[in-house]
Amino acid sequence: MTGPAPLLAIEDLVVDYRLSRRVRFRALKGISLDVKPGECVGLVGESGSGKSTLGKAVLGLAAPESGRITFDGEDITHARGATRRRLASDIQVVFQDPYGSLDPTMTVSEVLAEPLVVAGTSRAEARTVVADMLDRVRLPADAVHRYPGEFSGGQRQRIAIARALVRRPRLIVCDEPVSALDLTTQATILDLFLELQRETSVSYLFVSHDLGVVRRICHRVSVLYQGEIVESGPTAAITRAPEHPYTQRLLLAVPVADPARQAERRAARLGLG
């Protein structure tokens, strides 16, 4: 193998959902991908392709039938209990809906300090870390006394990112983290992810249905279609010359600024081009 050892390695992963005692649905049909230290790897695919299932498996929220997930060389495929709690400082998650993932009854200070206090950090030290994190995600210092519901969608996502960062994770699973935001806010949050990566060398597994978003932020991308990876490689190469027809379709769905090109693409998508 060339280059640094992967931080996260997924090998031939199969995940089923049990629909009834006899019936199972195979959501992931033997997926392999890896994320190297400091890298952002995109997992792109349309709704129902299995993206969130892969994220859940990494976080220990979906039990694989077979295959292997290793983190920093340790097999975590079926990690539970104490191992999972230890992993929680290394692997964090940012979800699509920042409001749903933040307790509305807790102040921002409590939301951010909780994971630290649970992990044994003193309250005084937690206060220092929280202040530093708010600064990093560009939220005003007085945000600590307010509640998540008092913030805009973009600001709430900044709170969720700060919460993911407080325990200094090495990997963040980002599950559609900008899908609920308008385009301008999306751009500023993606810039924030990039900046944080430069500052902290954190790695991202970046799940998205939007190849346009992935193109902005990911070094490499894997394209998931009906539970299988149909194409993967450097993002620039995949978006410049996608080989699989499904990737080509995903690319056609990316909005472009030029209305004439947009019309051409719409025609191509409808088979009129």
Ligand SMILES: Nc1ncnc2c1ncn2[C@@H]1O[C@H](COP(=O)(O)OP(=O)(O)OP(=O)(O)O)[C@@H](O)[C@H]1O
């Ligand atoms: N709890 C569940 N029980 C049964 N089937 C499920 C369950 N969760 C997901 N699935 C099915 O597994 C497949 C993959 O779902 P998953 O949520 O991973 O897709 P996704 O690509 O993340 O979609 P979306 O972008 O809409 O969130 C879908 O066909 C979905 O219907």
